[in-house]
Amino acid sequence: MIQAIHTANISGVIALAGGGSQALADLLKQPGASSTILEAIVPYSGSAMVNFLGRAPDQSCSALTARQMAMQAWQRARQLSSKQADTLFGLGLTAALATQPQRKGSDRCYIALQTLTETLELAIDFTLPDSAQLRQQQENLCTEQTLGLLGHLIGRETSDQQSKDRSDQYQRSFSSTAGKPDWQSVLLGKQSSTLEVAGPSLIFPGAFDPIHKGHMEMKRIAEQHTAMNALFEISVFNVDKPPLDYWEMQKRHASLTDLGELVFTSAATFVEKAAIFPEATFIVGADTIKRIANITYYQQDPQHRDRAINELVRRGARFLVFGRFNEGHFNTLEDLDLPVILQAICEQVPESRFRDDVSSTLIRQDQHKGPA
Incomplete structure (x- = not known):
């Protein structure tokens, strides 16, 4: 052998x-x-x-x-x-x-x-x-x-x-x-996404590992608010993880196929997502907006961060921000200290309309623990 x-x-x-x-x-x-x-x-x-x-x-x-x-x-x-x-x-x-x-x-x-x-x-x-x-x-x-x-x-x-x-x-x-042919092309960098979207769109980015009722409620509210159908977006690449393999892609595809349309992309950052989906409204949690503003993700360089945010503005990106429970507190857009230019393209969904303290991370942790 x-x-x-x-x-x-x-x-x-x-x-x-x-x-x-x-x-x-x-x-x-x-x-x-x-x-x-x-x-x-x-x-x-x-x-x-x-x-x-x-x-x-x-x-x-x-x-x-x-x-x-x-x-x-x-x-x-x-x-x-x-x-x-x-x-x-x-x-x-x-x-x-x-x-x-x-x-x-x-x-x-x-x-x-x-x-x-x-x-x-x-x-x-x-x-x-x-x-x-x-x-x-x-x-x-x-x-x-x-x-x-x-x-x-x-x-x-x-x-x-x-x-x-x-x-x-x-x-x-x-x-x-x-691996499906278009999955292979994204993994190789030959194409940036498995689906082409023209014009303004409603994009719901995430890992969805697993998807839960909070995700579905966010999707429902965002669709009602924008009068558009949301598109689930999963990036094959991540800034601090290995790329998704085909087993993971198939698992996510199977879990979402009856819940809405799914696109896999090569976009690990929102600047890359905005390039693929110009004039998009992104459905995000408050923790995600906090990361976009955090200079840790820009080599500790505020000017680098500001250039990235300016690029989001140039691409017509907007963010519909949902509150997120973290460390014993339900954080909303109002709790965040954001650059003015980022704040201007964000819209808060009030806590009175959405609150869900479940997260995919907690669900995975419970799954690893197994039955009591």
């Missing part, structure tokens, strides 16, 4: 954390590794992972973290190689393997592979207790599955017989999510 991987026309970056290093070692010790592996990254400490991903992951060992590592690795491969994007891959692996003293929860491994056309995800949950299964056995299984994932990339599927023979040692789940 390794020889086939090295002779195939693929190159990529591998990122590992918490285990799985044997797979990398096995790839490197075979002739031809330099044509396959552009770079190997081991963000082992918490600070190294923050530096690699741009922020601390919600969980250090999870499917989401593995996918984010794979996406960041793929982006790095694109920087390092002049090859066609469809020949590049990013592989992310994060594992919590057998250790002493025993950890709370199960030993597990998540492996993700990002390419131009698909996001692959493989999860392994080791079912034997630490005392019965040596760490090296777990490393061997992680290596086997990692090489099998790369084999999938080159059309060399491994036999399921070994997995069936050792089904009492681990549980395995696999998923593949294809």
Whole structure:
């Protein structure tokens, strides 16, 4: 399998954390590794992972973290190689393997592979207790599955017989999510959005992870106020996170498809959004307007911030601002100290018309806690 991987026309970056290093070692010790592996990254400490991903992951060992590592690795491969994007891959692996003293929860491994056309995800949950299964056995299984994932990339599927023979040692789940052509174009920077909008528009930007009743009430009020239909906008890129992978894009698309029209864009900032959607009214929370005014996002340069706000004005952007509950207080536009030029293009939705203390962040935190 390794020889086939090295002779195939693929190159990529591998990122590992918490285990799985044997797979990398096995790839490197075979002739031809330099044509396959552009770079190997081991963000082992918490600070190294923050530096690699741009922020601390919600969980250090999870499917989401593995996918984010794979996406960041793929982006790095694109920087390092002049090859066609469809020949590049990013592989992310994060594992919590057998250790002493025993950890709370199960030993597990998540492996993700990002390419131009698909996001692959493989999860392994080791079912034997630490005392019965040596760490090296777990490393061997992680290596086997990692090489099998790369084999999938080159059309060399491994036999399921070994997995069936050792089904009492681990549980395995696999998923593949294809990227739609327009999603690929946005990710590559060939187009700025998946939908062209002409003339004034009502844009509701956000992550919507997940969407909740507060979002839908904001949308209803904004549509009633402007007499326009709102368009959900999700940026594939973020100033402090890896780009969204196809698994995430498909999840957001599925959750919103019956609630309104959705557009994916490459616009990480509102200046970029305003360029895609001139004369748009943006539905935002008070916390978002506060960030637009915060010089932290402009290299601590007030003049840089003011130029950005002037560009928003030039593009005809306006903001319909909804109050946001934060740190025990419901903040509205009136609570914010904003530059006059930004204040002039904002309109407050009064608290008497909208108040919702739920946030997607709190919902995700509750989901991670699980049932009581």
